[in-house]
Amino acid sequence: MILSVNNIHKSYGKEEVLKGISFDINNSEIVALVGPNGSGKSTLLNIINNLLPANNGKFNILGGSNKDPEVFRKISFMQDNTVLYDYLTGYDHLQFIGDLQGITKKHIFETAERIGIDGYLNKKVGHYSLGMKQHLLLAMALINQPKLMILDEPLNGLDPTSAIKVREILLELAEQGTAILLSSHNLAEIDKVTSNILFLKNGVLIHEDLSAHKQVWYEIKVMDVEIGIYFK
Structure with missing residues (x-):
């Protein structure tokens, strides 16, 4: 068992944000937690x-307590x-x-190069774009x-x-034995890395295995001409 979450409740005053959340991650898989902004995803992860x-x-968590x-x-x-x-x-x-985890300077630079932040590693974060900050955060999560x-x-x-690069890294990590739980408010962002989706709605989880869906219907509208594309 990598992660077991059992009957989690969380309220802010009279508002119950999480209403008995339970799920397990047993293997080195990528599990997505999906829900609209404000649905409690970050609260659950925290x-x-x-x-x-x-x-x-x-x-x-890995046989121990959080x-x-x-x-x-x-x-x-x-x-964030x-x-x-x-x-x-x-x-x-x-x-x-690295100092907290006993990680070598060599490994720090290898991680930076893997994520693609080695070119601006010595620049102050105040000068980073949003995307550059996201890459740094990923390197920080990966380094140990x-x-x-x-x-x-x-x-x-x-x-x-x-x-695309981040998705490739996540898939590679899962293949190498790392379990990943990620949150997103956009299903389209993560449907290429996992079929195991936990939908968070009104404080409860709806489990959905996207691999069970054999058919997808796409509709494209160009200059008021609708074209339907059917995949199976």
């Missing part, structure tokens, strides 16, 4: 990573870019994690070679070429 308390529920610091040597959590410091360089961010990666909107702000 609770799993012990950054927010749940009102009720239990976790098992309150055990040692567990976080084996997992990583990619948050508000965790970055504008006055530090990309290398400073990676070196900080985790058994489980939890990624909050990893494709946000990426141009099509960069998004």
Whole structure:
């Protein structure tokens, strides 16, 4: 068992945001958590990573508790870019994690090159574009070679070429034995990397295996002429 989430409840005042969330990740697979902005995706990920308390529920992460610091040597959590410091360089961010995790300078540069941020690694983050920040966040999540990666909107702000590269990296990681839980508000962004989708709606999860759907209907409208394309 890589991750087991059991009956998680979370309320803010009288508003119940999460209503008994349960799911398991058993293998090195990519699982997507999909829902509209404000649906509670980030809240759930923060609770799993012990950054927010749940009102009720239990976790098992790689055989341990999400309150055990040692567990976080084996997992990583990619948050949004508000965790970055504008006055530090990309290398400073990676070196900080490296010092905590006992990671060599050589591995830091190898990770930066793999993600494609080596060209601006010594630039201050305050001068990064949104896409550059997303790449740095991914490098920070990857650098400790985790058994489980939890990624909050990893494709946000990426141009099509960069998004394709990130998807390729995620697929490669899954093939190498890393389990990945990622969130997105856009199903089209992640349908190329996983068929295991958890839809979060009104505080509950709807499990959906997209591989069960054999048929897809696309409709293209050009100059008021509609063309239907049918795939099976």
